[in-house]
Amino acid sequence: MKKALLIIDLQNDFCPGGALAVPEGDQIVPVLNKYIQEFQRKGYPIFASRDWHPRETTHFKEHGGQWPVHCVQNTPGAQFHPALKLPPETIVVSKGMDPREDSYSAFLAQTEEGVCLKDLLKKEQITEIYVGGLATDYCVKFTVLDLLTQGWQVKLLLDGIQAVNLQPDDGQKAIAEMQAKGAVGIRFEQLEI
Incomplete structure (x- = not known):
């Protein structure tokens, strides 16, 4: 069984002080760094997704969407958290990157060469993916559900995710939904790779 780590959208705009800050979003950085270190030590692939919006997109409030402007391509807010x-x-x-779509899931996110995550995982023959990042109730949830639907085994890093919680229990509901579909929740001390 070949494993990989996927870090979802740990970008400045989603951390405290950013344009669309997830409360305490930066608090998961130290534990994600421990996961990264372990996967690197074992030689397993590490993937990192990023929101990479054009300046004008229907994702943003000013163009009919739900969200404030965030993670605009090549801006400081779109960079990965410095820690x-x-x-x-x-x-x-x-x-x-498509100005007409929200694109919460990283499943079809692409490299600069235009290769999508789904195809990279198949090429690398990855069967089990460990997922952490931001935000539990949006991009993490949609990515995990896509991975599960397409047949991958998913370990959800419970100590490496954080929710937006527009409603107080959105994060817990998202975790329950992911687990109901087959994701297995783990914490760092339970990591066996």
């Missing part, structure tokens, strides 16, 4: 220790060999995939 996140992604190794040089990390495969970065971008999503949200």
